[in-house]
Amino acid sequence: MVMETQAAVVHSESTPIPMENSSYPPFLTTHRNLFEGCCEAEVAAAAEEHHYCDLPLIDLGRLHGDELEAERCKRDISAAAADWGFFQIVNHGVPAKLTARLREEQAKLFRQPFKKKSGENLLDFADDSYRWGTPSATCLRQLSWSEAYHIPLFSSSSDKSTPRSSNCKHVIEKYSSAMSELANRLLDTLAEGIGRDSTHIKDNCTRSTCYLRLNRYPPCPVPSQVFGLVPHTDSDFLTILCPDRVTGLQLKKDSKWFTVKPNPNTLIINIGDLFQAWSNGLYKSVEHRVVSNKYQERFSVAYFVCPSKETMIQSNVEPAKYRKFSFGEYRQQVQQDVSLTGYKVGLASILTEQPVKLVNLKDQVFMSDLDDQIPAAFDPFAEANADDSGAGTKEYVHIRIQQRNGRKSLTTVQGLRKEFSYSKILKDLKKEFCCNGTVVQDPELGQVIQLQGDQRKNVSTFLVQAGIVKKEHIKIHGF
Ligand SMILES: O=C(O)CCC(=O)C(=O)O
Numbered sequence: 001m002v003m004e005t006q007a008a009v010v011h012s013e014s015t016p017i018p019m020e021n022s023s024y025p026p027f028l029t030t031h032r033n034l035f036e037g038c039c040e041a042e043v044a045a046a047a048e049e050h051h052y053c054d055l056p057l058i059d060l061g062r063l064h065g066d067e068l069e070a071e072r073c074k075r076d077i078s079a080a081a082a083d084w085g086f087f088q089i090v091n092h093g094v095p096a097k098l099t100a101r102l103r104e105e106q107a108k109l110f111r112q113p114f115k116k117k118s119g120e121n122l123l124d125f126a127d128d129s130y131r132w133g134t135p136s137a138t139c140l141r142q143l144s145w146s147e148a149y150h151i152p153l154f155s156s157s158s159d160k161s162t163p164r165s166s167n168c169k170h171v172i173e174k175y176s177s178a179m180s181e182l183a184n185r186l187l188d189t190l191a192e193g194i195g196r197d198s199t200h201i202k203d204n205c206t207r208s209t210c211y212l213r214l215n216r217y218p219p220c221p222v223p224s225q226v227f228g229l230v231p232h233t234d235s236d237f238l239t240i241l242c243p244d245r246v247t248g249l250q251l252k253k254d255s256k257w258f259t260v261k262p263n264p265n266t267l268i269i270n271i272g273d274l275f276q277a278w279s280n281g282l283y284k285s286v287e288h289r290v291v292s293n294k295y296q297e298r299f300s301v302a303y304f305v306c307p308s309k310e311t312m313i314q315s316n317v318e319p320a321k322y323r324k325f326s327f328g329e330y331r332q333q334v335q336q337d338v339s340l341t342g343y344k345v346g347l348a349s350i351l352t353e354q355p356v357k358l359v360n361l362k363d364q365v366f367m368s369d370l371d372d373q374i375p376a377a378f379d380p381f382a383e384a385n386a387d388d389s390g391a392g393t394k395e396y397v398h399i400r401i402q403q404r405n406g407r408k409s410l411t412t413v414q415g416l417r418k419e420f421s422y423s424k425i426l427k428d429l430k431k432e433f434c435c436n437g438t439v440v441q442d443p444e445l446g447q448v449i450q451l452q453g454d455q456r457k458n459v460s461t462f463l464v465q466a467g468i469v470k471k472e473h474i475k476i477h478g479f
């Protein structure tokens with residue numbers, strides 16, 4: 001059965017599809033070249049992920065109970081932020097009726113024809129508030145099968161409203177105020193949990209800097225090929241997520257992905273990068289993603305607690321894991337990383353002691369080596385920007401295959417720059433491609449990485465995507 005989405009457009013070129021009335025963005029037609037490539041194993045695996053996790057569930061009503069109970073509740077919140085980076089809350093004070101009204105308005109808004117959403121400023125929000133897909137995606141793994149209204153709160157006030165938009169804007173306005181109040185209570189508790197005062201965050205995260213994002217994940221005919229929302233961490237202090245009852249959200253815990261059981265009666269809180277840095281890594285900004293769904297559309301609303309660009313982020317603990325940075329600087333770094341590598345490197349760029357910054361093929365970044373040292377001269381960005389960038393400017397990195405006894409083969413990698421930590425690269429290659437390997441010292445060639453099996457293509461792609469070697473500097477050899 002062909003679904004009534006752009007699948008029909010792509011698969012039957014000769015049949016004109018009445019797109020004008022569709023509310024779905026033209027994902028398949030716009031990214032036709034990406035869909036013609038091969039499937040992404042990571043996305044396929046995500047779509048198959050059935051390990052549900054029970055997020056810590058915290059009854060915020062306990063904060064108003066007796067003193068002992070309130071203290072226990074605060075401890076539970078801090079523990080969840082440290083262990084999971086995610087937790088759910090009930091009795092949070094946001095009226096169920098308000099949430100229901102917001103959901104209703106959200107559905108109405110997204111169900112407007114795509115042409116209208118992309119062509120008109122439907123709600124007189126900021127001009128570019130409607131977004132869909134990932135315009136810069138160069139492979140399917142970078143494409144998000146979703147659309148969103150990204151609403152800076154200063155633009156949501158009802159005074160600019162036309163009658164058409166006023167209901168929706170009014171609800172957004174009320175909901176945002178409820179979020180802001182709730183966020184402040186959570187910030188108080190979370191800051192107290194690390195012995196800090198939340199004033200710095202609260203003073204800098206204001207109506208003009210926080211924002212609300214209305215998300216819709218339209219049904220996707222190829223859920224094993226594309227994410228609803230690509231794996232990411234949030235670049236804020238805190239996110240308050242209002243999910244619906246459709247499964248989709250997954251988060252990473254202890255290097256494994258878990259699916260969050262949907263519970264539309266709770267709000268989900270997750271720690272963002274800034275809180276991780278401000279808490280010196282005690283609270284975790286955890287990677288999460290949304291898998292797409294073939295049959296059901298899914299909605300969510302996210303409230304992001306963001307500061308002004310000038311706000312400085314600094315932990316009060318020594319030794320500090322992250323250097324002092326401004327939010328503006330961080331945003332810029334994230335954008336630069338994305339344009340250079342295709343991925344957000346995130347806080348790994350801000351570490352006081354830089355590990356090897358490897359961009360994983362599957363995940364954004366390996367954080368496993370966070371505490372390890374690498375030679376100070378190693379700076380993947382400087383390398384990438386310089387004219388003589390990458391390993392082997394004059395000499396090539398050689399990837400060879402050797403036939404071992406029987407049908408076994410061995411891949412060797414030789415010629416990487418000496419500054420690189422071969423052992424760390426090996427470790428990540430082994431993890432990435434589930435194979436054994438070792439680093440050997442060759443009297444003539446220097447250090448050589450050896451991997452079991454024919455990993456030539458895998459290794460080559462990995463080295464390029466990690467920014468370690470430029471494609472044109474790699475020589476892949478045959479038997
Ligand atoms: O829709 C969801 O469940 C997650 C949304 C999200 O992670 C985001 O908007 O940053």
Ligand SMILES: [Fe+2]
Pocket residue numbers: 232233234239288
């Ligand atoms: Fe997120």
